Amino acid sequence: MNMTLKTVVIGSLLVLAAVVFVMVIMPYADTNKTTPSEIFRERSPAEAAGRAFYIANGCVYCHSQSIRKVDWGLGAERIAQAGDYLADHPILLGSARTGPDLSQEGGEHPNDWQIAHFINPRYTRPLSIMPAFAFLGMENLKQLTTYVQSLGLKHADKRMERQRLWKKEAIKAYERGPVANVKWLHEQVPEGWRKLPNPYPTTDAGLARGHKIYQDFCLGCHGPIGDGMGPAQPYLYPPPLNFTIVKDRGISGGILYYQIMNGITGTAMPYFKRELESEKIWDVGNYVAVYFINQTDADTEPKGIDASYEP
């Protein structure tokens, strides 16, 4: 083959033209007629403005918006469809999960949790390696939050409605004072759980595990001594629970377990069912009960058959 300048240039251009036809134009014809998915809606101007901050600060480099068949975590209830992305200009699928996928982040937490988390992510998530975004200023953070709370579109709207409903209730209860607040909090736990003591005995090993879990997950809001004065506290309303006030007010291992597992929607308290296995929840609950509440029902009746591993 005689490689002249003409052969090289025209040959290369012909190859590229053919490939562009197959790899760009044909897929465009194929995907351009995508119809909206059942969760799709257009974005409000405020959400679009928040999205501009998301783009400007490179959130896409650590957070995907792309739920796959093999995923388990946040948003995995629903695999992404082409029709979810019809308002995404540009699309922000992302290529790394240095942080979690955010496809369905909207409504996962209330706004005040999001703000505290943006001010410094370690305030709410002590192990996070996300940068602090306080430098954006409160107004911009609110816009960014508006966008993040829309992720998941119609599904996010449903969750946000739920957050707003329970936020009102939680604030009402908090403002009625500690006694009424604790009563309200406990009433939200199904009765069976309320009567359930922590079935495992208090052990040094269990407390050590609970301590570790507390530091990794709880400390940012509830504070190192459990008084609800963690670094996130100034941003949260109702503020994080001061554990000392629940003593002698009907607290049980079951209530702690249920609240840690399920979160308290409307407040900044998230659910931890995805991150903590059963034993870790019992352990951290008992750590809180022993050290901060100073009242534990661990290993009291009724508890059924002892677990085979108990000493």
Next chain:
Amino acid sequence: MTGESQAITQNYATAKGFCITSAFWMVVATFMGLLGATELMAPDLLENVGWLVFGRVRPIHINLVLFGFVTPGLLSAAFYYVPKLLRTDLYSEKLGKITVFAWNVTLVAAVVSLAMGKTQGREYAELIWPIDMMVVAAFSLVIINIIMTVKQRREPILYVSVWYVCAAVILTAITYGLGNIIWKPSSGALVGIPDAIILWFYGHNVFGLLLTPLSAGVTYYVIPKACRAPLYSHTLSLWGFWSLLVVYTHIGTHHLLQVPVPTWLKVIAIVDSNAMVIPVMAFLINIWYTAKGKLGEIHADIGAKFVFTGTIMYFFVSIQGSMMSLPDVQRVTHFNNWVVAHAHLGVLGFAGMIALGGIYYILPRMTGRPLYSRLLAVFQYWMILIGTVGFTVVLTIAGLIQGNAWLNGETVYRILPQIHVYYVTRAALGLMIFSSAVIGFYNIIRSMFFSPGETS
């Protein structure tokens, strides 16, 4: 290889300009990488320094590595060897100097705009429209200079390196415009899934149509010269060149295997990702057989040593890349540090090594003096080799931990403490690579302007 005996009057201003450009921006680019790595390890180190937040540092690092360090390094060699191979002068050193100037202005604009958060938010296509236009213009200047040089040649036969340079700059100017959607200045993006498809078509072609052909061009020049041996096979050159253009351009969609894009597109991407073995091995067999029995000569020339090591890295990164396109493998490797390891093995280990090799090969030949310090160049070689291999090992382990944990239902947050130690190690290796860039810059500047040359 054709003779180059005829007197050449050129002063290499363009090649030298790109050489300094590459050496300088390598320092900045690796510093940005080191900074990003440090932020992953100590996230509050630069708390609330907005323009150095990780999400802005990362695109600065990547754009500078691609367009500040590696591409200018490879172009520097190209501006040296294209006229040599064609037994003529460069069409215009003046145009070349303007190109170098425009290129550097573009890079400064890129850094400033990204640090300010002016970005289009698309990986490898972040730069805003005015800077996109500057990039296309800079490439156009390179195209004019190269094509006109080819036209005024006194050597009738075009050597394989020249094919690669011509194809690389022409096709990249086009795909850059396509991928950056330059006909939509305000957003530089399409909407929804089509945006992802065209983005990754372009994104992968940064490697397929720019870094790889330019690296192949340098390799095809340096290895036979250093070995003083004829190229092993013209047929393999042809196979390697055309199959690279055909196959590499089809594989971008392997970034989207877990995304709702048409299945037929994924099938093409997977098949062609594995067909990459054809261009890769055609090139490598050709080079390795040329060098057969002559490793002593390669070892003796630090430039050739960089280049040859780059070819070995190319082998590994290509095999790995083909493997990663398999859906079963990608279930584990996608979205985590495995991919970061792959990227560093390819861009630093393969294209970066060859860019440095090209620079160190042509530098003494341009100045007519030995390098200021061969020792520093060898030191840099080992720092980068250890750094790259270390990166690959450490980040691959981190990626496997992440990928397998996620597949077993662990959340991203739970895995952060497990990979912390690998982030620390990676930052330490990054410090080595950054230091080597500083040493390299010093050595190159001394060699070019001040060197009396080593006496030995």
